Amino acid sequence: MKAKFNGRQKWIAACSVMLMLVVWQLLSLYYKSDFILPGPWQTIVKVGKLICSLDFLAVAGTTILRGLIGFAIAAVLGIGLGIWAGLSDNFRAFLTPWLVVFRSTPVIAIALLALIWFSPDSVPVFIGLLTMFPLVCMNVMDGMKSVDPSLVEMAEFYKVGRRRIIREVYVPAIAPFIYSGISSAIGIGWRAIIVGEVLSQPKYGIGTRMQTAQTFLNVDALIAWTIIAVLLSYGFESLLRVSERRTVRWINF
Amino acid sequence: MALVLDKITKSFGEVEVFRNFSISFSEGVITCILGPSGCGKTTLLNIMGGLDAPDSGVLEGFAGKRFSYIFQEPRLLPWKTVRENIEFVLPEDCCCDAYASPASRAAGRRARAEELIKRVELDGFADSYPSQLSGGMRQRVSIARAFAVQSDVILMDEPLSGLDVALKKTMLQWFTQIWQSDRRTVIFVTHDPDEAALAAQETFVFSAAPVRVLEHRA
Numbered sequence: 001m002k003a004k005f006n007g008r009q010k011w012i013a014a015c016s017v018m019l020m021l022v023v024w025q026l027l028s029l030y031y032k033s034d035f036i037l038p039g040p041w042q043t044i045v046k047v048g049k050l051i052c053s054l055d056f057l058a059v060a061g062t063t064i065l066r067g068l069i070g071f072a073i074a075a076v077l078g079i080g081l082g083i084w085a086g087l088s089d090n091f092r093a094f095l096t097p098w099l100v101v102f103r104s105t106p107v108i109a110i111a112l113l114a115l116i117w118f119s120p121d122s123v124p125v126f127i128g129l130l131t132m133f134p135l136v137c138m139n140v141m142d143g144m145k146s147v148d149p150s151l152v153e154m155a156e157f158y159k160v161g162r163r164r165i166i167r168e169v170y171v172p173a174i175a176p177f178i179y180s181g182i183s184s185a186i187g188i189g190w191r192a193i194i195v196g197e198v199l200s201q202p203k204y205g206i207g208t209r210m211q212t213a214q215t216f217l218n219v220d221a222l223i224a225w226t227i228i229a230v231l232l233s234y235g236f237e238s239l240l241r242v243s244e245r246r247t248v249r250w251i252n253f
Numbered sequence: 254m255a256l257v258l259d260k261i262t263k264s265f266g267e268v269e270v271f272r273n274f275s276i277s278f279s280e281g282v283i284t285c286i287l288g289p290s291g292c293g294k295t296t297l298l299n300i301m302g303g304l305d306a307p308d309s310g311v312l313e314g315f316a317g318k319r320f321s322y323i324f325q326e327p328r329l330l331p332w333k334t335v336r337e338n339i340e341f342v343l344p345e346d347c348c349c350d351a352y353a354s355p356a357s358r359a360a361g362r363r364a365r366a367e368e369l370i371k372r373v374e375l376d377g378f379a380d381s382y383p384s385q386l387s388g389g390m391r392q393r394v395s396i397a398r399a400f401a402v403q404s405d406v407i408l409m410d411e412p413l414s415g416l417d418v419a420l421k422k423t424m425l426q427w428f429t430q431i432w433q434s435d436r437r438t439v440i441f442v443t444h445d446p447d448e449a450a451l452a453a454q455e456t457f458v459f460s461a462a463p464v465r466v467l468e469h470r471a
Contacts, residue, residue, distance in 0.1 A: 158342035
């Protein structure tokens with residue numbers, strides 16, 4: 001688990017954010033054009049305006065919903081198949097080529113195919129699912145390799161049923177791996193879903209708005225939506241970390 | 254009745270651990286097996302407990318017997334508390350009749366676990382996680398777990414080897430005290446003659462592999 005920042009490090013992180021804003025401001029002063037790079041203040045005002053606009057909830061909510069659907073399917077499949085592959089070498093041999101293919105296919109290739117196969121609303125979900133699933137699944141498989149076989153032997157010796165061994169020995173043992181898989185899946189999946197929205201142009205979606213903003217050279221809106229996407233992703237990460245601390249608290253003792 | 258292993262043979266690759274080896278353990282007593290490390294004592298326990306199968310030979314008197322195992326390491330689940338670790342190995346209907354409701358079964362398992370926690374003098378640690386306990390306390394939990402299961406035979410594989418001399422002695426005293434209450438068959442493997450002298454009613458001294466019984470004290 002990542003250690004928390006102490007006071008001094010928080011201060012350094014804050015300075016780092018300030019530096020980012022200063023560089024941004026200097027660049028925007030240099031280009032002197034809202035069509036290339038609007039200043040940070042103007043963009044932050046735009047973020048506020050977007051958040052207060054009538055359809056913000058519909059736009060951001062739809063993207064989040066797509067993310068959640070893709071993520072839920074990827075997590076269930078990834079954890080389930082990952083555990084199965086950890087228990088059975090034969091199934092692992094079967095699953096590995098699929099994972100290799102999914103993991104090494106460029107997101108854009110998946111997107112282009114999905115555009116042909118699916119409706120605009122489900123394209124981003126499909127792309128998100130296909131990018132997140134291998135990450136979760138491979139982490140779970142790594143976790144299964146790390147499970148202490150002597151604990152499994154103990155449980156089998158005491159005639160504990162197979163289901164309970166999976167639920168009470170394997171799953172808690174791989175919980176940290178599940179979390180790290182989910183954490184990288186959310187980061188990468190969220191970006192993939194927005195790429196999907198840019199390409200498929202569903203009615204509502206952060207990606208759709210980015211594409212529109214780009215078409216009309218509303219650079220401030222484009223950057224503002226980007227900031228909103230980053231903030232949402234950061235929010236999910238934080239929620240995940242809180243839930244991880246609660247679930248695997250036995251590690252901290 | 255006795256637990257009999259008749260003409261057992263077992264090899265690991267080139268190494269022959271048992272060749273036509275026969276031994277008989279009396280029931281209801283603590284039997285110690287003394288021998289140099291690596292001579293096949295653990296293999297013998299694993300064969301008796303069904304974790305390993307002999308290449309050839311016959312086991313008599315094992316049918317229908319339930320076993321507990323006190324491993325060399327405590328083998329506790331780090332994510333379960335002391336009580337949960339003990340409840341984990343208890344069969345669904347271990348402590349009540351077959352018609353009991355799930356809630357009263359759970360209560361029965363809990364009561365059984367707490368009874369054993371008290372007997373190994375870990376009162377107040379039922380809700381602690383293994384990482385919060387010392388090595389000796391963890392091994393006591395593993396002893397409590399072995400006694401909590403209504404087994405016929407307890408197999409012990411050098412469970413005290415990691416502890417200091419004074420602690421070993423008190424642990425053995427506890428162990429024999431708890432054992433007095435139901436006098437199960439115990440097979441206790443060790444390389445330490447002092448441990449054997451303290452606990453055993455019967456002792457076998459093993460040679461290096463392939464194993465022969467050098468001495469049998471009853």
